[in-house]
Amino acid sequence: MGRKPVTVNKKSAERITILLRFLGLSQEQFADKTGYSRQSINAFARGTRRLTNEAAERISQCYPYIRTEWLLGYDDYMTVDDKKLADDKFFAGHSLLSQSFLGFARFNGFEFNSKEINAKDQSVEIPDNIRNVPLISIFFESKKIGNCSPAEYGQTIIEISDFVEFKIKKLCEQSRN
Structure with a gap:
């Protein structure tokens, strides 16, 4: 009786397959270029590794x-x-101060991705009261750390902008004295 194949990471497996097609390479050619064995690339592409x-x-x-x-x-x-195109589109609706904050946040490992959660999407554990509401996922160093609504995100940007403005004014006052 043989072992049942297990898919470890379906998303990564799909991405490896897409990448091979995008590059127009066979698994063997890709293995040669990356330094992995063809068997390893095959296992990545099947999702068994x-x-x-x-x-x-x-x-x-x-x-x-x-x-x-x-x-x-x-x-x-x-x-x-x-x-970069997504970032440019994302930043287009924000003030210069907000753009500075977002750039600083991204430089320090944070990412912000928006996604509308559909009520039929069972793969995402979201309370019923916020289904069908666009969410902004927050990542730190490529690990998801939470979600917030666009309203919460907007309020956070306003609060941070206000705080930065306050600190700049305070700094200017101190430099005058």
Whole structure:
């Protein structure tokens, strides 16, 4: 009686398969380029071997325009350009001060991704009272740390902007004295 195959990370498996098609490479060619065995690449693509952070980073080093976060399934931006376009679109609706804060937050490892949670989506554990409400997922160092509504997010931006403005005014007053 044989072992039943187990899928470790379906999302990463899909991403490896998409990447191979995108690059137009066979598993063997991809293995040669990344330094992994063909069997390892096959296991990643089938999802029977977990794609570790180190493995994703190694692949990203071979293909610098492919994002580690995408390979690991943390977001939907495959290339650096895709992420930049999404960031530009995201920042377009924010004031200069908010953009500075968001840039600083991202520099320090935070990511903000919005997603509308559908009431039929059973893969996401969300209380019924906030289903069908757009959520902003907050990530720190590629690990999801929570969700907030657009209203909560907007209020946080306002509070941070107010605090920064207060601190700048205080600093200016102190420098005059």
